[in-house]
Amino acid sequence: MSNTKIAPSLLASDFGNLQRDVEMVNESAADWHHIDIMDGVFVPNISFGMPVLQAIQKHATKTLDVHLMIVDPDRYIKTFADLGADILTVHYEACTHLHRSLQAIKAEGMKAGVALNPHTNVNVLEDTINDIDVVCIMSVNPGFGGQSFIENTYDKVKALKELIIKKGAKTLIEIDGGVTSKNAAALTEAGADVLVAGSFVFKSENPIETIKELKSIAG
Ligand code: DX5
C-alpha cells in the first residue's frame, strides 16, 4: 500500500501562532488539515468554533478535513460548507438518522465522513458504507489530544477494510488519535489510508521533518 495521507491535527498547534502553524502544514508533505470541533456536550471538552475555522481557512491551501465532535451536527452542515470544509465528518453516535446526514453533507458539495468511537463496532456501517467517503476510526476516546493509542484499533481497521471490499465501496479509512512513527506502518499495513497526528507533529522539535518522517514510514 502506498500513498498514505497525513492529516496534522491543528488541535495541537499553537493557537497564538495559528497562521504560522497552518502555513507550516501548507509547506509540509502533509495532505490534509485536520480540524477538531468540540461542543462540550458530545465530548467533555470545547475546542474552537466557526470564527477560528474561518481564520484557518483563510490561510490553508490543502483539503480541510473537519471532524465534528458535536451533538446534532445536522444543524451546522450548511455553515461548515460555507466555511470551506471539503470533508465533513460526523459521529455515528451523534446521528439518529445517519443516512439523512450523509445525504445532507453531500448535497452541500462536501465529502461525507463518519467517525466511530472506540466502543462502536464497524459493522454498524454495513448499510451505509457505500455512501461514506471517509470512515474515521477513533483510536482514542474523542475529546483530547495527546492520549495513548488503543491497540484494538488494528482489528477494527482490518474488519472495516473487509467490509469495504465486500461491499465494493471506495471509502477511505482514517485513523485519529495517538498516531506516532511507532504505529504508522502497522496501521497502513492493516488498511489505513489517512493518518491524523496532533501532538506527535506539533510537539516535536521540527514538525516539517516529523510529517515527512510519518509520510515515509506510512508509505
Ligand atoms: C481527539 C481528536 C484528534 C486529536 C488527535 O478527540 O479528534 O484529532 O487532535 O491528537 P493526537 O494525535 O495528539 O492524539
Ligand code: ZN
Ligand atoms: Zn479528530
